Amino acid sequence: MQIIKIADSFVYLGSDIRxxxxxxxxxxxxxxxxxxxxCFEKLTPEQKKFLDANSVKxxxxxxxxxxxxxGFVSHVIYLEKGLAKVFLENGTNAxxxxxxxxxxxxxxxxxxxVHPYFPYSAMTYVDSEIRQIEVNAFRTLMEQNFEFxxxxxxxxxxxxxxxxxxxxCFTYKQAFGRLADILLCLADRIFRASEFDLPLSRKxxxxxxxxxxxTVIRMLKEFNDEGLIRMDGRFIEVIDYERIKQISETG
Amino acid sequence: MQIIKIADSFVYLGSDIRxxxxxxxxxxxxxxxxxxxxCFEKLTPEQKKFLDANSVKxxxxxxxxxxxxxGFVSHVIYLEKGLAKVFLENGTNAxxxxxxxxxxxxxxxxxxxVHPYFPYSAMTYVDSEIRQIEVNAFRTLMEQNFEFxxxxxxxxxxxxxxxxxxxxCFTYKQAFGRLADILLCLADRIFRASEFDLPLSRKxxxxxxxxxxxTVIRMLKEFNDEGLIRMDGRFIEVIDYERIKQISETG
DNA sequence: ACCGGGAGCTGATGCAGATCATTAAAATTG
DNA sequence: CAATTTTAATGATCTGCATCAGCTCCCGGT
Numbered sequence: 432m433q434i435i436k437i438a439d440s441f442v443y444l445g446s447d448i449r450x451x452x453x454x455x456x457x458x459x460x461x462x463x464x465x466x467x468x469x470c471f472e473k474l475t476p477e478q479k480k481f482l483d484a485n486s487v488k489x490x491x492x493x494x495x496x497x498x499x500x501x502g503f504v505s506h507v508i509y510l511e512k513g514l515a516k517v518f519l520e521n522g523t524n525a526x527x528x529x530x531x532x533x534x535x536x537x538x539x540x541x542x543x544x545v546h547p548y549f550p551y552s553a554m555t556y557v558d559s560e561i562r563q564i565e566v567n568a569f570r571t572l573m574e575q576n577f578e579f580x581x582x583x584x585x586x587x588x589x590x591x592x593x594x595x596x597x598x599x600c601f602t603y604k605q606a607f608g609r610l611a612d613i614l615l616c617l618a619d620r621i622f623r624a625s626e627f628d629l630p631l632s633r634k635x636x637x638x639x640x641x642x643x644x645x646t647v648i649r650m651l652k653e654f655n656d657e658g659l660i661r662m663d664g665r666f667i668e669v670i671d672y673e674r675i676k677q678i679s680e681t682g
Numbered sequence: 683m684q685i686i687k688i689a690d691s692f693v694y695l696g697s698d699i700r701x702x703x704x705x706x707x708x709x710x711x712x713x714x715x716x717x718x719x720x721c722f723e724k725l726t727p728e729q730k731k732f733l734d735a736n737s738v739k740x741x742x743x744x745x746x747x748x749x750x751x752x753g754f755v756s757h758v759i760y761l762e763k764g765l766a767k768v769f770l771e772n773g774t775n776a777x778x779x780x781x782x783x784x785x786x787x788x789x790x791x792x793x794x795x796v797h798p799y800f801p802y803s804a805m806t807y808v809d810s811e812i813r814q815i816e817v818n819a820f821r822t823l824m825e826q827n828f829e830f831x832x833x834x835x836x837x838x839x840x841x842x843x844x845x846x847x848x849x850x851c852f853t854y855k856q857a858f859g860r861l862a863d864i865l866l867c868l869a870d871r872i873f874r875a876s877e878f879d880l881p882l883s884r885k886x887x888x889x890x891x892x893x894x895x896x897t898v899i900r901m902l903k904e905f906n907d908e909g910l911i912r913m914d915g916r917f918i919e920v921i922d923y924e925r926i927k928q929i930s931e932t933g
Numbered sequence: 934a935c936c937g938g939g940a941g942c943t944g945a946t947g948c949a950g951a952t953c954a955t956t957a958a959a960a961t962t963g
Numbered sequence: 964c965a966a967t968t969t970t971a972a973t974g975a976t977c978t979g980c981a982t983c984a985g986c987t988c989c990c991g992g993t
Binding site: 457458466519521523524526528540542543544545546550551573574577580581583584585587588589590591592594595596597598599601602603641 | 708709717770772774775777779791793794795796797801802824825828831832834835836838839840841842843845846847848849850852853854892
């Protein structure tokens with residue numbers, strides 16, 4: 432262990448710094464940060480009990496709205512099981528900010544007292560279970576336990592940075608690159624498998640990648656014809672990972 | 683005063699709720715949240731002294747880089763005087779996330795320990811003064827003073843939400859609407875005047891509005907020809923505020 | 934079985950805005 | 964003050980992708 436640590440430290444101060452900077456310039460349209468939600472680990476048993484006493488678990492069906500942009504905030508929402516999207520809407524258009532698998536918060540902006548309204552909506556992609564935590568109880572825990580608060584801040588920051596990267600991609604990458612990003616994100620982060628059954632329609636996939644559904648269909652077909660993916664209805668298998676990665680970076 | 687308060691409260695529970703929801707669907711490409719930085723007010727005199735002891739003031743000239751994406755974070759940066767942009771870059775392109783006038787933080791992601799690198803760069807538009815606060819001292823204050831921490835979280839959230847709205851506009855509004863947004867933002871929030879001398883080149887303005895400089899030039903000319911603005915070099919006067927607002931919303 | 938409607942797919946068309954090329958004006962430099 | 968670079972402006976061209984229209988297929992309702 433000690434040896435590894437020394438090696439780490441050496442690389443850290445040496446050539447790896449540039450590598451890290453390059454890593455920081457590879458933005459992705461991906462919709463999920465790698466950051467793990469560790470905040471609950473920081474609570475004492477007593478605080479966990481308090482949390483349980485002030486939260487309820489609810490089941491949602493596929494396609495149901497969990498919270499509505501503009502509505503009053505009364506609780507913090509944590510996704511225990513399932514898959515959901517967090518998005519902005521203005522009546523005509525919707526912009527998916529992020530999609531979250533289980534064990535993620537659906538927006539922590541609720542903890543902020545100056546914004547008593549949800550700034551975004553959230554909807555389930557599949558049957559899901561969420562935990563509603565009474566917002567004042569959540570704030571009490573933050574006041575009592577700074578380690579917990581730090582983790583919460585880390586999560587907020589990670590989410591923001593993830594979305595900023597997505598913003599960058601939407602502005603500068605073109606459609607092929609964005610679609611490649613999404614495919615990689617689904618395979619690497621959401622389903623953690625090279626093949627999966629999409630719980631999304633082509634239209635929802637289009638929304639994720641920020642393009643029209645027709646364009647998604649055409650481009651998926653092209654990926655399929657060129658052997659980058661195998662596709663049958665909503666089943667997708669990532670075949671040529673490297674070339675997709677390349678398209679994601681150059682596109 | 684009492685009467686006004688009652689009226690407020692009445693409107694609040696009544697028809698204004700819908701109004702507020704509508705307000706929440708009017709996203710702007712604007713780059714600055716209205717949120718005021720009040721966190722330092724929450725500090726005790728002693729804590730303020732501690733802050734002063736652990737921070738330094740630095741002068742920057744116009745166009746200088748304040749922090750570089752990917753560089754090590756050792757301090758929290760607060761803009762005391764001037765105007766700066768916070769942006770992402772990947773070598774080829776730059777995306778302005780926000781521009782901040784005085785009395786704003788240039789990114790509070792530094793407080794998060796899991797990200798010891800700046801996730802974005804910052805550059806001054808004009809001669810500016812910034813305060814560097816030692817990041818561990820800042821964290822100590824957060825640990826000691828929950829009111830302070832809450833304000834910090836509020837600021838982080840406000841900034842994020844602002845940028846999400848900008849994201850939405852960049853994705854769905856077209857160039858005219860985005861340029862109108864930026865003009866309103868400059869007049870309302872940055873210079874707080876209907877006429878001002880832009881400290882930005884056309885190219886920088888283009889970057890702000892997310893388009894090419896040629897397009898900015900053409901559209902500004904069109905605004906000028908149609909009497910929406912008056913323009914002479916870098917001087918701009920907003921004349922027909924209402925029509926610009928309309929373009930911002932429909933565009 | 935019939936109908937209606939949404940999802941998936943394909944081809945044709947249009948256009949917003951990027952890109953390129955050029956020139957003029959202004960700012961910076963030695 | 965001449966030399967050089969940067970910024971502004973304008974016209975011509977090109978293209979990525981949205982949009983529209985039309986088609987098939989499938990599923991759920993009556």
